Amino acid sequence: MGTFAPSPTETDATRLTDSHGRVIHDLRVSITDRCNYKCVYCRTGEHGAQFAELKIEEYLRLISLFVSLGITKVRLTGGEPLLRRGLIELVQQLARMRTSYGDPLSLALTTNGHLLDGLAQPLKDAGLHRVTVSMDAVEEPTFERITRVPGSFQAVLRGVRAAQAAGLTPVKINCVLLRGFNDDQVEGFAEFARRENVIVRFIEFMPLEEDRLWSPQIVVSLREIVDRINRVIPLVELPPNDPGETARRYTFADGRGEIGIIAPVTQAFCGACSRVRLTSDGKIRTCLFSQAEHDLYGRLRAGEGDAALREYITRTVDGKEARHHIGEPGFLKPSRSMVHIGG
Ligand code: SAM
Numbered sequence: 001m002g003t004f005a006p007s008p009t010e011t012d013a014t015r016l017t018d019s020h021g022r023v024i025h026d027l028r029v030s031i032t033d034r035c036n037y038k039c040v041y042c043r044t045g046e047h048g049a050q051f052a053e054l055k056i057e058e059y060l061r062l063i064s065l066f067v068s069l070g071i072t073k074v075r076l077t078g079g080e081p082l083l084r085r086g087l088i089e090l091v092q093q094l095a096r097m098r099t100s101y102g103d104p105l106s107l108a109l110t111t112n113g114h115l116l117d118g119l120a121q122p123l124k125d126a127g128l129h130r131v132t133v134s135m136d137a138v139e140e141p142t143f144e145r146i147t148r149v150p151g152s153f154q155a156v157l158r159g160v161r162a163a164q165a166a167g168l169t170p171v172k173i174n175c176v177l178l179r180g181f182n183d184d185q186v187e188g189f190a191e192f193a194r195r196e197n198v199i200v201r202f203i204e205f206m207p208l209e210e211d212r213l214w215s216p217q218i219v220v221s222l223r224e225i226v227d228r229i230n231r232v233i234p235l236v237e238l239p240p241n242d243p244g245e246t247a248r249r250y251t252f253a254d255g256r257g258e259i260g261i262i263a264p265v266t267q268a269f270c271g272a273c274s275r276v277r278l279t280s281d282g283k284i285r286t287c288l289f290s291q292a293e294h295d296l297y298g299r300l301r302a303g304e305g306d307a308a309l310r311e312y313i314t315r316t317v318d319g320k321e322a323r324h325h326i327g328e329p330g331f332l333k334p335s336r337s338m339v340h341i342g343g
Contacts, residue, residue, distance in 0.1 A: 018319070022274060028276075029277075031081050034079045044211050068100055070100050073108070076091075106129060107130075
């Protein structure tokens with residue numbers, strides 16, 4: 001397989017922007033729609049995966065086009081990306097790519113962590129920088145009621161520790177809170193963040209699931225999470241790492257540990273959004289809640305050259321939605337759930 005470095009003519013600094021003046025530098029790529037978990041807030045497990053996957057070379061070609069246009073950060077996701085054959089080779093090739101500014105790409109991956117114990121070091125050696133592990137409870141029975149997979153809690157814990165040992169740091173933990181399922185885990189997660197030296201990020205539940213579970217009442221809000229942790233261990237708000245930061249960050253009053261809260265429902269951050277997504281079947285999604293997908297791969301298959309594909313990406317990103325409309329009258333759920341879109 002060749003190296004997918006942008007050609008010399010592509011190294012001029014470029015910026016991918018949308019019509020609302022946002023600079024888009026963050027690409028999330030789903031590399032499979034298969035998953036070995038059936039998290040209650042994501043997939044039923046009944047519809048099965050569509051096995052809508054491209055070849056590793058095809059993802060590389062599409063990603064290199066985005067990178068030549070100004071993307072500086074790539075996050076691999078799914079489905080479950082660790083299930084994807086060819087992942088290590090993909091990471092190796094991405095680690096060789098240079099941004100249009102001549103720097104290495106920032107490379108991250110989001111995983112359920114089930115297979116991370118064996119893959120953390122190979123991924124680090126391949127050039128991955130960081131992982132985010134999804135973990136929705138710190139107590140085994142609650143965890144496995146959510147994943148619906150026996151033995152998953154211990155596997156993920158081993159995965160988190162392997163990622164720490166391999167230096168895929170800072171390790172972040174994504175936790176989706178659902179009232180009545182795991183909202184009793186909030187305080188336990190604050191302790192966990194401090195004990196395991198990980199950054200725990202609570203994510204408000206979004207209406208993107210296959211089961212029809214979502215309602216405003218089931219969402220645990222940023223305000224409630226902060227108030228509850230504050231009662232146990234006082235929190236101090238931290239400044240954002242960068243203007244596009246989606247999480248509100250907090251440390252504890254003694255300075256040990258960090259948590260973040262991503263509040264797309266109660267405190268939407270669309271104005272600072274710097275992301276676009278590529279689905280596992282090669283479609284561009286300009287918002288998690290887009291009603292339209294843009295078939296980039298179809299154009300590649302039809303033989304369009306790099307210039308035409310770049311022009312298509314630029315035009316599509318320009319049309320990125322101003323914001324989502326969760327909770328508003330007439331809100332429409334996207335036709336595909338998170339497992340297909342790529343979280
Ligand atoms: N399988 C990997 C994992 O478990 O992290 C990657 C894919 S998963 C779809 C990516 C992220 O989306 C996970 O952190 C998951 O918790 C989050 N997610 C899935 N459905 C969600 C929903 N309805 N609301 C909020 N976050 C969700």
